[in-house]
Amino acid sequence: IGSTVTGCSAGTGGGVVNAVFSGAVTLIGSTVTGCSSQYGGVVYSSSSGAVSLIGSTVRDCSADHGGVVYASSSESLSVAGVNFIDNSGSVASVLYLKGLTQSLCSSFCTEPQRSRISDSIIQPLHGGVTIQAINSPIDWDCSLGRWMPSEGALFGSISAPECYPCSAGYYE
DSSP states (O other): OOOEEEEEEEESSSSSSSEOOOOOEESSSSSEEEEEEOOOOEEEEOOOOOOEEEEEEESSSSEESSSSSSEESOOOOOSSSSSSSSOOEEEEEEEEEOOOOBBBOOOOOOOOOOEEEEOOOOEEESSSEEEEESSEEEOOOOOOSSEESSSHHHHSETTTSSOOOTTTTTOO
8 A cells, every 4th residue: 555666576476466365455556667577567366356456556567468467267356546557568468357256245236246447547558458358357437338248358548437349349
């Protein structure tokens, strides 16, 4: 919470956080710059709790898969008020999401909580896939609709709540 992290690296998983069979991962009000790893330049999450990035800036981070986050077989992802600037990845420059579960919410709602992105800016360093989702549906705050199917790729820069059609052409 409220941290500044610069130049962290890891050989395989998560330049800053490597969460395997663990609880939730949360990054709040932080600035992360120049971190790298093979999977998840900032966060690697496998078979773990929910991943939350809130009110932070992530710049110049890189990974082969998921320049910022690589999440597989974990609970949902929540991104709110985050600026992703000049991050890169061979496969997905910002988010690589595979098989995220739809976590059950508290008694206040009736539907499972899917991954969610809101009030965020994504400006990748290079063209190509920005977000890769495999069996991981995403809810967006978007004037044209609210979700991306469970598989697809988003290319280029985005600013949520603005949105563009995903590769399958769906808005909602």
